[in-house]
Amino acid sequence: GAVVSQHPSWVICKSGTSVKIECRSLDFQATTMFWYRQFPKQSLMLMATSNEGSKATYEQGVEKDKFLINHASLTLSTLTVTSAHPEDSSFYICSASLLTGIDYEQYFGPGTRLTVT
């Protein structure tokens, strides 16, 4: 089946530094990937839609200069949290869209736990 990986699975960084999270579709090409943020015991909040070869589309309220998304190839999207602060600590999950039949289905990565100290 379709597999999506994320790297790293967890990361601890100091306040003010930047962190890059990678999302890869391992056995299929994904024109579109999605980035979500999940707070403890809460649902997933869509942050942005990442389109290969073009700029990401950010949801309302998400700072595009803080959460930089790059989708440089059909199998890789990256999320960079710039100048991280403790309030950015969260679980970040990506997903990749795959056309199955006439509908697109999303396959999720295992998530990245970010802790900013």
Added chain:
Amino acid sequence: GNSVTQMEGPVTLSEEAFLTINCTYTATGYPSLFWYVQYPGEGLQLLLKATKADDKGSNKGFEATYRKETTSFHLEKGSVQVSDSAVYFCALSEGRGSTLGRLYFGRGTQLTVWP
């Protein structure tokens, strides 16, 4: 707009009990409906889905029927196991290629099953 309302948890059951987690939705067009499961510290896994009215999705003993008349997609399992303990998310997508599969999630329901 699109939204999903999901029964709030947590839900605590004994092993072999019957499970129902309610989910209703609001959508434009003809959405596809999904249940995802998230085990502790992991990402989401698709549990089952239904793409049109009256379809029944099923997997691992779980079932859900797409009810257009009541705009519902309730998750059921006849006999839960300890290994079913996880967070369950109901979700919809607009389907038919719209927005390339963007999902709208409910808030999630934590299920704990005791032996």
